[in-house]
Amino acid sequence: MNKVIIKGRLTRDPDIGETKSGEMVARYTVAVDRYNSDADFIPCVAFRKSAEFARNYLHKGKEILVEGSIKTGRYEKDGKTFYTTDVIVDRQEFCGSRNDSTENTQPSAPAADMSDFEEVVSTGTLPF
Numbered sequence: 001m002n003k004v005i006i007k008g009r010l011t012r013d014p015d016i017g018e019t020k021s022g023e024m025v026a027r028y029t030v031a032v033d034r035y036n037s038d039a040d041f042i043p044c045v046a047f048r049k050s051a052e053f054a055r056n057y058l059h060k061g062k063e064i065l066v067e068g069s070i071k072t073g074r075y076e077k078d079g080k081t082f083y084t085t086d087v088i089v090d091r092q093e094f095c096g097s098r099n100d101s102t103e104n105t106q107p108s109a110p111a112a113d114m115s116d117f118e119e120v121v122s123t124g125t126l127p128f
Helices: 048-057
Strands: 004-010 015-018 024-033 039-047 063-077 080-094
Touching (some): 015 048, 024 048
Parallel strands (some): 039 080
16 A cells, blocks of 8 residues: 655745646655654655645645655666655645635635524523
């Protein structure tokens, strides 16, 4: 079984791009705290709808929970071999409060109009 769940904050805004076949892809890094005050920086890759979600709602400092699988790879550049380890995102969701970062990306709800309501005075007995 290859499954990973991480919780942390984005280190920067997601990088958005396309695969060769035209699918949207988002790449971002999540800083995950360790018990000894260190942090791990986990690269994540989201495709299609998950990439669209990342583009629209994720930004630097946002606390998120990511569920996915680990994928390793390698590539060569200038005669050197490089190895990669990424989390391929299956699911991502917000953690913490709505105002957990420096920016609030969601507009607040307008105040409710209470003028059509009347105050109910309690008589101490319930009608049912």
